[in-house]
Amino acid sequence: MKKNIPFIAIEGRSSGYYSLLALLGAFILASLGAFYYMEHHGHYVTGMDNQIVWGMPHVFAVFLIVAASGALNVASISSAFNKKAYKPLARLSGLLALALLAGGLMILVLDLGRPERLVIAMTYYNLKSIFAWNMLLYNGFFAIVIVYIWTMMQRNLGQYTRAAGIAAFIWRLALTTGTGSIFGFLVARQGYDAAIMAPMFILMSFSFGLAVFLLVLMASYSWTERPIGDAIFNRLKNLLGIFVASVLFIVAIYHLTNLYEAQHQGFEAFILLNGGIYTQMFWIGQVMIGGIIPLIIFYTPSLAKSRGLVGLGALLVIIGGLAQVYGIIIGGQAYPMTLFPGKEVIETTFADGAIASYTPTLAETLLGLGGVAVALFLVAFCVKIMNFLPASLADKDVDPHYKAS
Amino acid sequence: MTQPVNTNETKTDLYRRQFLGKTAAAAGFALAPGMLLTEIAHAKPADEAVSTKNRWGLLINTNKCASGCTACVTACQVENGWGEINKSEELSRASQKAVWIRKVKLKDKQTGHVQSLPLLCQHCEKPPCVDVCPTGASFKREDGIVLVDKHICIGCRYCMMACPYKARSFIHETIKNQKVHAPRGKGTVESCTMCAHRVDNDGIPACVEACNAEGHQAMYFGDLKDSNSVISKELAKNGGQQLRADLDLNTGVRYQGIK
Ligand code: SF4
Ligand code: SF4
Numbered sequence: 001m002k003k004n005i006p007f008i009a010i011e012g013r014s015s016g017y018y019s020l021l022a023l024l025g026a027f028i029l030a031s032l033g034a035f036y037y038m039e040h041h042g043h044y045v046t047g048m049d050n051q052i053v054w055g056m057p058h059v060f061a062v063f064l065i066v067a068a069s070g071a072l073n074v075a076s077i078s079s080a081f082n083k084k085a086y087k088p089l090a091r092l093s094g095l096l097a098l099a100l101l102a103g104g105l106m107i108l109v110l111d112l113g114r115p116e117r118l119v120i121a122m123t124y125y126n127l128k129s130i131f132a133w134n135m136l137l138y139n140g141f142f143a144i145v146i147v148y149i150w151t152m153m154q155r156n157l158g159q160y161t162r163a164a165g166i167a168a169f170i171w172r173l174a175l176t177t178g179t180g181s182i183f184g185f186l187v188a189r190q191g192y193d194a195a196i197m198a199p200m201f202i203l204m205s206f207s208f209g210l211a212v213f214l215l216v217l218m219a220s221y222s223w224t225e226r227p228i229g230d231a232i233f234n235r236l237k238n239l240l241g242i243f244v245a246s247v248l249f250i251v252a253i254y255h256l257t258n259l260y261e262a263q264h265q266g267f268e269a270f271i272l273l274n275g276g277i278y279t280q281m282f283w284i285g286q287v288m289i290g291g292i293i294p295l296i297i298f299y300t301p302s303l304a305k306s307r308g309l310v311g312l313g314a315l316l317v318i319i320g321g322l323a324q325v326y327g328i329i330i331g332g333q334a335y336p337m338t339l340f341p342g343k344e345v346i347e348t349t350f351a352d353g354a355i356a357s358y359t360p361t362l363a364e365t366l367l368g369l370g371g372v373a374v375a376l377f378l379v380a381f382c383v384k385i386m387n388f389l390p391a392s393l394a395d396k397d398v399d400p401h402y403k404a405s
Numbered sequence: 406m407t408q409p410v411n412t413n414e415t416k417t418d419l420y421r422r423q424f425l426g427k428t429a430a431a432a433g434f435a436l437a438p439g440m441l442l443t444e445i446a447h448a449k450p451a452d453e454a455v456s457t458k459n460r461w462g463l464l465i466n467t468n469k470c471a472s473g474c475t476a477c478v479t480a481c482q483v484e485n486g487w488g489e490i491n492k493s494e495e496l497s498r499a500s501q502k503a504v505w506i507r508k509v510k511l512k513d514k515q516t517g518h519v520q521s522l523p524l525l526c527q528h529c530e531k532p533p534c535v536d537v538c539p540t541g542a543s544f545k546r547e548d549g550i551v552l553v554d555k556h557i558c559i560g561c562r563y564c565m566m567a568c569p570y571k572a573r574s575f576i577h578e579t580i581k582n583q584k585v586h587a588p589r590g591k592g593t594v595e596s597c598t599m600c601a602h603r604v605d606n607d608g609i610p611a612c613v614e615a616c617n618a619e620g621h622q623a624m625y626f627g628d629l630k631d632s633n634s635v636i637s638k639e640l641a642k643n644g645g646q647q648l649r650a651d652l653d654l655n656t657g658v659r660y661q662g663i664k
Contacts, residue, residue, distance in 0.1 A: 042496075042578035042591045049500035050574045053562040085602060109427055113560015113575060113592025121540050131539035131563050134540070186571030188652060195462075337569060340511055340663070347510035349478075350571060351500065370617050 005088050005390040005397050007153075010224045012384035017223070024377040031370020034363040035110040046364045051356035052333050057111040060368030063208065063325045064104030064375060065138075065179055066201060069306065070174040070209020072097040072145065074236075075174070079148075079165020085399050088390040089217070094149040094168075095388050096213055096379055098142060103375030105138060107368055130181050144168045153387065176205045183328065190267040191332030194258065200250045205320065207243035211317035214240060216379060218311050220389060231393030237310050239352045241298035244317055248291045251324075263338075270335050270355070271327065278331040281323045290320010330358055349362060459659065460530075460549040461599055462629040464636050464645050467522045468662040469623035470616075471508060477523050477624070480615030481506045482596035484600065485587040493581035503589070505597045506612060511663075518664065523612065523624075523636050525574035526551060526597035527648065528657035534564035534573065541612070543594075548656050549629075550599045558593040565594060572596045581627065599657075 010017075038045055075093035078086035109115055111320040125132040148164040151157040175185050180201030183192040221228045255272065258264040267277075271282050296311035298305045304310060334356045345353035383389050390397075461633040469644045482488035487503045494502050506525040512518070528551050535551065542558035548551045553564075553573075565573045573596040578588045586602035589595055600610035627636030639645075645659030 004522045025485065039592075043575065044497040044501050044577035049498060049577070050504065050565070050571070053498055053565045067499075108561075113562070113594070114558065114590075117540075117557070117559045120557055121561075124540055124557070126538055126541040127534050129539045129563075130664070131537060136421060136538065182563075185533075186566050188533070188567070188649065333566070337568065337571070342514055343511040344514055345509055346512045347652075348507060350504045350509075350524075352507075352509050352524070352571070356500075 005392060007088075007091065007387035007389060008391045009387050010220070010383050010389060012380075014223075017380070017384075020223075020380055021240060021377065024373045024380065025149060027373035028370050028377060031368075031373065033108075034370070035115075037363050038111075038367070039115065045360055045361065047360045048364070049356075052330060052349055052358040054329055054333065054359035055106045055358060056102045056364040059322065059329050059369050060371050061104045061107040061111070062179065063322055064100045064107070064371055066205045066325070067208040067212050067321070068097045068100035068104060068205075069141070069176045069179075069287050070205035070207065070212050071100055072168060072172050073206055073209055075148070075165060075212055076169040077138060079162050080169040082162070085232060088393060088398060089213075089232070090165075091149060091152050091388045092217065092220075092379075092383070094152070095382055096216055096375075097147075097172075097209070098145050099375040099378035100209075100212065101138060102378060103262055103371035103373075106374055107220075107371035109302040110370075111364075112368060122352065123251060130178060130185050134175075134178045134182065135169070137178045141168075141171055141175050169403075172205075176202045178179045183332070185334075187333055188337055189335075191271070191328065191336070192262055193264070193333060194254060196250065196254050196257065200247075200254060203243065203246045203250050204324065206250050207240065207247045208321040210236065210240045211314040211321070214314045215311060216316075216376075218314075218384060220305065222380075224389075225394050227394040228391070229393055229398055231395045231399045232393050233310075234304075235308070237298055237304065240314065240317065241295060244291055244294055244298075247324075248287070248295075250325060251286070266336050266338075275331065275335075275355075278327055278334065281327045281331070284395060285323025286320050286327060288320075289316050290318075290323060294320075298376060310373065334358065419439070431528060436646075441475055454544050455548050455605070457547045458630065460629045461604055462528070462627065462636060463599070463610070463629075463658045464625040464639055464661065465658065466623050466625075466661045467520050470520070470522050471619075471621055471623075472519070472521045473509055474619060474621065476615040476619045477612035478506050478508060478623075480611040481597070484584070484603075484611035485598070486582060486584040486594075487587075487589065491580065491582055491587075494578065499579040500508060501575075501577040503595060505574070505595070513664070518534050520663070522660060522663070524570065524572075524648075525612075525658065526568075526599075527570055527654070528597075528599055530655035530657065532654065533567040533569065533652075537563045537567040539563065546601070548604075550601050550604070551596075552598055552601065553594055553596065555588055555590050555593045555595070558590075561593040562595065568596075568651055569654070 003335060046055060072093055074086050075090035077083045078090045080126055112118070121135065144164065144167050148161070148168045151161040151164045180198040184197045186192045255268060258268050271278055273279060294316045297309050297313035336353050339352065366370065368394045441529060452578065459651060478639040482490040485505060487505055506523055508521055509524050510519065510521040517635070526550055530549065532543070532545055532551050535545050539560055540557050542554045543551070543564050544554060560575065562575055564576060573594050575594050576589055576591050579591045583589050603610060609626045611623045616622065616624045625639055627634035629637060640659065643661055644663050646663060647656045647659060
């Protein structure tokens with residue numbers, strides 16, 4: 001049997017490391033400032049209003065929460081599906097999942113109209129509400145993943161890792177389904193009225209989560225000068241490619257089925273043809289930047305050779321993912337609900353029948369970025385104080401039989 | 406003050422009071438001035454309880470609703486202290502200001518027929534806003550009136566996402582000059598209360614009163630469960646449609662004459 005690769009905490013004394021923490025810290029402070037500003041004055045200082053009630057903070061929060069469950073994929077593949085090659089990455093995968101979820105939830109909480117009442121939300125559940133279920137799912141996710149990481153870190157608990165890994169895998173599917181269902185319950189809004197929302201969110205989570213994972217892995221290994229061999233790198237890259245393609249595929253199905261139903265054609269025309277910013281977000285952001293360009297990079301051998309380009313591809317997947325979530329959340333609200341079929345609203349004081357506009361302010365964008373910074377800060381901090389990262393991911397350590405193709 | 410009624414709501418209300426009592430005592434929880442007054446908004450005289458015996462509803466005859474008339478809207482603003490009447494919502498942009506009831510004018514795409522009607526919370530029997538609310542702040546009374554308990558609302562706006570009629574508004578800034586029976590708090594959500602405070606004292610909603618006073622008589626208020634009420638008779642005779650009937654929410658507000 002080949003020897004196990006040791007997990008060693010990063011040294012974390014370099015000025016680069018401290019600059020990274022300082023930079024992330026600055027973003028976190030800025031987001032707390034933004035939070036204070038929004039809560040002190042009230043939400044009138046944001047771009048959100050009574051038409052677009054969920055804005056930029058929710059785009060970031062939903063992205064992070066979706067990515068969180070996807071980041072756990074690598075660990076799931078290793079434990080639940082027993083793929084040895086991914087085993088060294090399982091700890092980081094669990095950590096990243098927790099960190100992303102924490103970042104996403106922070107945004108959601110800080111955007112509440114009355115965040116100081118969170119204790120009410122934590123103690124009084126309306127069990128009919130999918131939102132309340134999500135709170136249970138999020139808390140459970142934290143608990144299960146922490147136990148899972150613990151079984152991996154404690155030598156004598158290793159026998160339980162598989163069980164914990166399977167539990168975490170099932171839980172994460174429930175969690176993403178729950179997140180997708182938040183929109184699935186909003187049947188009155190045309191963009192969300194589709195059963196395909198839940199599986200679409202699951203595939204999105206695979207793709208976004210792995211893209212974030214790959215970037216974090218590349219950054220932490222190159223900054224600590226630890227090797228990542230082609231064996232593991234190409235596996236991750238190819239897997240990401242498959243996920244990106246699956247998202248494109250299910251998005252295509254979503255729109256095609258919508259086009260087929262007469263009452264959704266207006267919404268489809270809005271997203272696909274004449275929705276201005278939302279149409280651009282879809283074709284340029286989601287499809288081109290987040291889908292086609294990364295796929296070209298990942299599957300063109302001459303381009304895929306360059307780690308830098310693959311990293312860029314993963315970054316594009318993230319940008320495209322944000323565009324996709326933006327389209328779902330903001331676009332879904334901007335398109336008016338039909339109250340009076342066959343009628344045109346010619347006068348209203350509440351923008352009935354009109355497409356709503358939304359311009360995010362700096363504060364709400366900073367709040368969203370703050371959630372990202374919290375996630376990355378947690379990762380950077382934890383890999384220093386605990387043994388999350390394998391000392392080496394070089395081919396000879398991970399998979400002695402790997403042959404460069 | 407609030408009189409216990411033998412329903413689930415009592416438990417919720419009890420919980421609410423206990424919760425507030427405890428947190429206020431233990432943590433020195435500071436409630437905004439006026440916030441404690443919410444209780445009064447669903448106060449009932451001691452001898453009669455809110456009960457499933459009634460279901461309050463509105464019937465709106467769009468043929469009688471006069472184009473350009475906004476008497477119902479103004480009456481609601483005066484009664485509940487929102488809109489033009491309350492100058493403390495000035496920092497909010499137009500699209501951020503609260504709207505409890507609005508007039509819309511419709512034109513039929515085929516016939517060109519123009520008509521106008523008031524749009525407000527439809528007091529759904531199966532209210533999506535209540536289903537999605539994580540805390541239970543959105544609740545339906547036994548008598549069918551859908552309200553927001555501003556003590557419990559955390560301002561997540563999920564109810565606004567779920568309401569098919571855009572009936573709800575989020576408060577984007579601190580509100581002054583609140584009415585005792587209609588407390589309004591920054592960071593919480595609000596909507597038409599069907600003037601629960603009037604209904605509980607055998608009154609009718611301010612909008613209906615104003616419409617009658619104008620001589621239009623386009624709105625009936627009454628008990629949908631009482632087959633002898635004017636509203637029930639009128640519904641039995643001439644019918645009344647639900648907006649977005651396809652959603653099967655069994656709305657308490659019905660419309661006649663949309664064509
Ligand atoms: S109209 Fe909207 S706010 Fe009123 S009860 Fe129905 S879902 Fe709730
Ligand atoms: S905004 Fe308030 S009433 Fe609406 S769903 Fe959230 S907690 Fe419930």
